[in-house]
Amino acid sequence: MTRPAPTRKSPRRRPSGEAPPLPHQLNASGWGWLLVAAAIIVYWLVVAVWPRAALWLVVLDHRVLEWLSAVRTPWLTTAMKVAGQPATSHVLLVTWWVALVILLVWRRWRHLFVWIGAVLAVTTVTEVAAGLIQRPRPVGVEILGDWEGFAMPSRPMAVLAAVGVNVLYALVPAGRAREWGKLVVGAVVAVTALSRLYLAQDAPTDVLNGVVFGVAIPLAAFRLFTPTSVYPVSYRRGRTAHLDLTGRRLQAIERALNDQLGVIPVEIKPVGLAGSGGSTPMRVTVKGEPETYLFAKLYAVNHMRSDRWYKLGRTLMYGRLEDEKAFNTVRRLVQYEDYMLRVMRDGGLPVPHPYGIVEITPEREYLLVTEMLDGAxxxxxxxxxxxxxxxxxxxxxxxxxxxxxxxxxxxxxxxxxxxxxxxxxxxxxxxxxxxxxxxxxxxxxxxxxxxxxxxxxxxxxxxxxxxxxxxxxxxxxxxxxxxxxxxxxxxxxxxxxxxxxxxxxLPRQPQPIRIQRWSMQRIALTVWALFVGLITAIVVIELLDSPL
Missing domain, CATH: 1.10.510.10 (Transferase(Phosphotransferase) domain 1)
Structure with a gap:
């Protein structure tokens, strides 16, 4: 039975300088926090060269703390000590344990590693900065709470802000829940900051510096290494290979199909998910007389990285099976499958007719488009x-x-x-x-x-x-x-x-062919994997013992 070919028009070439349909970016808020953090670093450098440049801030901080100390009452002091609990070690430790369990149960390994890396980066930056600036605690105002080390930036506030951002981007699904979560986290950070100012544990600029770095570093890390479009937070059981085909990604796919293949998609639906573990398969309904169907597989960076880890795991467990070579880029992965499809077709094999490769985001997301075996x-x-x-x-x-x-x-x-x-x-x-x-x-x-x-x-x-x-x-x-x-x-x-x-x-019993193969490469990779695992375990234990 002959199937109608899709109606196609001349493709449109994307002009130089025009952004791809689905660009990978930090968004305005991410850039905003990074710019503020950069401005603070520049100011620190200026102060290091010209210390008098910080005098006006010291005076302003002191006046704010004096005003707050003037309104202290016994009941308000008790309330403020309770309000400051989120920035204490035991509360942050409980938060870390809960998050660790959730991430392990739902196997969000990438979010877990970004969480650990972000907290390490925040604590390292604040420790180094405090050691270089060496700003003392507020003078002339009684400190009512616990404190340790130099004042700027405030390490407890930096870690609290970092944990809040980590919770939002590692545990809370994108959308309305995350937007409400931002308000909750912002309120917790604001109330805790007010508490620490009231108790004179920190000065206003100490808090500001800590919060800026506590937000900027994990926010940039999650948006760069676990973008929601590629690594969505979801509590529905399913394969991580299956990306969401709605919102901006759906619009980007529709635009790319129109521009690069010259087809007008009417509907795009996921299909065959149960048998697919390394891509996101979909059926594309194409406008025409009559309407026809195309089959497409979406490949993204996470598929390439999953392939890399999968093949590394097989090498460690079974040895190199002479063909377990990982791909270095998503483009190479999709090019290879398209090439193999055409080689099989030329060899007379009954494979779907290939229509080509569609680029969604350069080096990050691609579609492999073929004939849809409608009715199969x-x-x-x-x-x-x-x-x-x-x-x-x-x-x-x-x-x-x-x-x-x-x-x-x-x-x-x-x-x-x-x-x-x-x-x-x-x-x-x-x-x-x-x-x-x-x-x-x-x-x-x-x-x-x-x-x-x-x-x-x-x-x-x-x-x-x-x-x-x-x-x-x-x-x-x-x-x-x-x-x-x-x-x-x-x-x-x-x-x-x-x-x-x-x-x-069989007339005779087959003698199993040996699969296990040892080599210097396998031994070296095994030693490397054990070393990395040991270092990771030490880092996690350190974070558990001292989240601040």
């Missing part, structure tokens, strides 16, 4: 007859003859439409793979086909297309690690040990 169903939900079995086995034979390996043969990547089996998702494909990797493709294909039929039937059809030695090698190479997680889960759900059933049909 996963092979795990389709009726599998001898024709489908033969097509699946032919796909492996075509991969071998073209010198390719798919490397991710699983039910979600095999689609049946109008009696034809299609293979999708070439992201893990490889050119000139090892014989072991090719054997794994055959083993996984036979396991997938047997899910909806039985091992004996698939084995009988396979012997007409592959030698017994090739099939034995396939099941010697295919086990545990080399089976996609979806395939293993479906076999468990159906209470089938298909690998054992196939092995029972």
């Amino acid at each position: 169903t996963e092979i795990g939900e389709s009726d599998v007859d001898d024709a489908i079995i033969d097509q699946g086995l032919d796909i492996v034979r075509q991969l071998w003859e073209a010198g390719l390996a798919h490397r991710d043969i699983k039910p979600a990547n095999l689609m049946v439409r109008d009696g034809t089996l299609h293979v999708i998702d070439s992201a893990f494909g490889q050119v000139r793979p090892s014989p072991w990797r090719q054997a794994v493709d055959l083993g996984n294909m036979m396991l997938v086909l047997a899910l909806r039929t039985d091992a004996e039937r698939v084995y009988e059809r396979a012997t007409a297309k592959f030698t017994v030695d090739e099939i034995v090698e396939a099941f010697a190479a295919t086990r545990g690690l080399t089976m996609p997680s979806q395939l293993r889960a479906m076999m468990r759900a159906r209470h089938k040990d298909l690998h054992a059933e196939f092995c029972a049909l």
Whole structure:
């Protein structure tokens, strides 16, 4: 059945200097806080050269503290001591523990590391600045609360402000909840600051300096390293690979598709999320007569970094499997998948027709756009007859003859439409793979086909297309690690040990091919990982012992 091609117009070239559809930026508030922090640093440098430049601030601070001390009463002093509790070590420690548990339970590792880095940066900056400025505590006014070290900037206020920003950007979802949270955090910081001024623990400029750095550093860190558009805070269970397709990102995708592919998107909806763990798949309805559909996969920086950590983990656990090479940029990742898709198409494999790559934000977000297999169903939900079995086995034979390996043969990547089996998702494909990797493709294909039929039937059809030695090698190479997680889960759900059933049909039992491979690279990476883990544990313990 011939599918209508999407209606396209001439693409629009983005002029030099024009911002991309979804720019990566700190926003006005982020830049504002950084500029204020920079102005304070400049003022510190001026004071270091010309100390008299700070006299007017000292006089102003003293007058404010004298006025506040004049209105002290016993009951107000008691209230102010309670109001100042958020800036004390034990309250900040409890906040840290609660946040740590939440971040660990919801596996927000990136937010956790940014939190730790931001607090370390704030404490380091305030300690260094206090040591260089060496401003004493207020003179001539009785200090009613605890204090330690030099006065400027106020370290308790800096850490409190930093913790408040960390809570907002690591624990509170973006939107109305975060906006209300900003008001709450602002009120807590303001009341605590007033308390410390009333008790003469800090002077006004000490508080101002501490709050500015306590806000500016974590705010910049979270917006740079965990932007909400890429790492949203959500308490719905789901894969972190699936990015939100609403708001600014949706508008950016629509604009980029129009400009770069010349299509007018009518609707963009996520699709196939259950079988996708390394990208955000979507169906794009394209305007035309009639309306047509395109399939697109959104890749972002977090997908590239997840791929890097995934492959590093496999190297540490199993050794280098001769093809576990991480991508350095998102552009390289999406270019590689597009290239593999076209190589497979040229090799005669039944893959979706590629339409190209769409850039959302340079080096950060890209779309890979292909034909939408409209009306197709996963092979795990389709009726599998001898024709489908033969097509699946032919796909492996075509991969071998073209010198390719798919490397991710699983039910979600095999689609049946109008009696034809299609293979999708070439992201893990490889050119000139090892014989072991090719054997794994055959083993996984036979396991997938047997899910909806039985091992004996698939084995009988396979012997007409592959030698017994090739099939034995396939099941010697295919086990545990080399089976996609979806395939293993479906076999468990159906209470089938298909690998054992196939092995029972073979004329001889396959001798497992060794996967564990030790090398100097693996040893060095293991030592490095243990060292980094030890340093991280020490830092976390230090933060737990002394949040201030």
